[in-house]
Amino acid sequence: MRLSTFVRMRLITHNMLTSHVKGVKNGYPLVIKAEDIKEQETDFNPDFISRMITRIEWPALTKAMEMIGHTDQLPEEVPKDYETNNDFLKQAHHALMEIEVITGSLTCPESGREFPIANGIPNMLLNEDEV
Amino acid sequence: MKLRQLEIALEDAKPFQEPKIQLEQYVTTPHLAACLLHTAETQFGDICGKNVCDLGCGCGILSIGSSLLGANHCLGIDIDEDALEIFQSNCEAYELNNVVECIQADIARFSPSRNMILAKRFDTVLMNPPFGTKSNKGIDMEFLHAASILASHAVYSLHKSSTRAHIVKKANDFGMQAQVVAEMRYNLESSYKFHKKKSKDIEVDFIRFTITTG
Numbered sequence: 001m002r003l004s005t006f007v008r009m010r011l012i013t014h015n016m017l018t019s020h021v022k023g024v025k026n027g028y029p030l031v032i033k034a035e036d037i038k039e040q041e042t043d044f045n046p047d048f049i050s051r052m053i054t055r056i057e058w059p060a061l062t063k064a065m066e067m068i069g070h071t072d073q074l075p076e077e078v079p080k081d082y083e084t085n086n087d088f089l090k091q092a093h094h095a096l097m098e099i100e101v102i103t104g105s106l107t108c109p110e111s112g113r114e115f116p117i118a119n120g121i122p123n124m125l126l127n128e129d130e131v
Numbered sequence: 132m133k134l135r136q137l138e139i140a141l142e143d144a145k146p147f148q149e150p151k152i153q154l155e156q157y158v159t160t161p162h163l164a165a166c167l168l169h170t171a172e173t174q175f176g177d178i179c180g181k182n183v184c185d186l187g188c189g190c191g192i193l194s195i196g197s198s199l200l201g202a203n204h205c206l207g208i209d210i211d212e213d214a215l216e217i218f219q220s221n222c223e224a225y226e227l228n229n230v231v232e233c234i235q236a237d238i239a240r241f242s243p244s245r246n247m248i249l250a251k252r253f254d255t256v257l258m259n260p261p262f263g264t265k266s267n268k269g270i271d272m273e274f275l276h277a278a279s280i281l282a283s284h285a286v287y288s289l290h291k292s293s294t295r296a297h298i299v300k301k302a303n304d305f306g307m308q309a310q311v312v313a314e315m316r317y318n319l320e321s322s323y324k325f326h327k328k329k330s331k332d333i334e335v336d337f338i339r340f341t342i343t344t345g
Contacts, residue, residue: 004219004220004223005223006219006222006223006227006231007218007219007222007223007231007232007233008232009232009234010230010232012204012230012232013206013232013234016248016249016252017234017247017248017249018246018247018248018249019247020240020245020246020247022245028249042228042229042230043228043229045180045203047180048180048182048203048204052182052204055182055251055252055283057249097204097230119219120219120232121212121215121219121233121234121235122234122235123212123234123235124234124235124236124237124247125210125235125236125237126237126240131240
């Protein structure tokens with residue numbers, strides 16, 4: 001299999017993924033186990049990040065950063081002036097867009113079901129008995 | 132970027148090597164993709180600076196086009212890992228400035244009560260869904276339903292013109308308003324052995340759906 005060097009899972013996507021295993025009531029957020037991660041600089045767009053702040057679950061993002069070993073890089077809460085706070089937006093940008101998870105897994109917090117991440121792609125397919 | 136420029140740029144995107152019949156894998160041509168994307172951006176401003184989802188992304192031509200037109204983040208979703216491998220190598224070849232990701236998932240598993248993706252995270256959803264022939268009946272409606280959940284603002288899609296009334300009604304059921312932007316001809320080259328004609332022109336509607344329920 002050809003190894004991808006560009007298209008890889010970021011935390012912006014992890015933030016919106018949830019477990020859809022049958023019977024699970026609380027499948028969010030998925031627990032990240034990252035075996036291979038890489039930091040990759042990308043263009044910073046403050047307007048885009050500012051808009052995305054309102055759509056992401058901030059506690060899930062801070063938790064995700066901790067899970068992959070990037071502690072103390074984000075404030076516990078989104079500051080009130082986030083729209084114009086460039087330092088904050090840069091931190092958020094780094095967390096959301098610049099950390100690539102290449103190999104690892106995403107685990108349903110309730111059922112323990114593991115969704116593997118291989119070559120940067122999370123596999124969310126369920127088996128017949130899980131749907 | 133002009134329409135023709137975009138179309139030329141998209142001609143470098145590699146298609147399926149061995150399209151799978153059961154998944155109705157037909158390539159979205161550079162021309163079709165360019166028309167869809169160019170209209171979405173120049174007429175409606177739905178691509179540049181946006182968070183875009185490419186539903187049933189296949190080899191990624193719509194994701195690549197979105198990125199070229201300035202979508203800051205694009206997520207491709209497809210059930211087929213072989214297609215996603217081509218998706219990845221296509222994106223790399225373009226040296227895109229914006230973030231593109233993909234996940235392997237079954238869009239037919241989306242439902243309001245049990246999603247694998249939280250609702251309304253994307254500004255815009257793009258798709259060229261399977262039409263739902265042979266053993267795949269109803270798949271186009273499942274795509275439409277999933278799109279209505281994922282998009283906060285707009286959905287762009289292609290559907291057979293013969294199904295227009297049905298699509299418009301279903302869209303309303305899913306909390307969307309449908310607008311036929313253009314009527315196009317989709318030339319499906321005989322991809323599979325069972326195709327009797329050498330190629331077939333199908334009339335398709337290029338439709339823009341807006342999300343009406345908050």
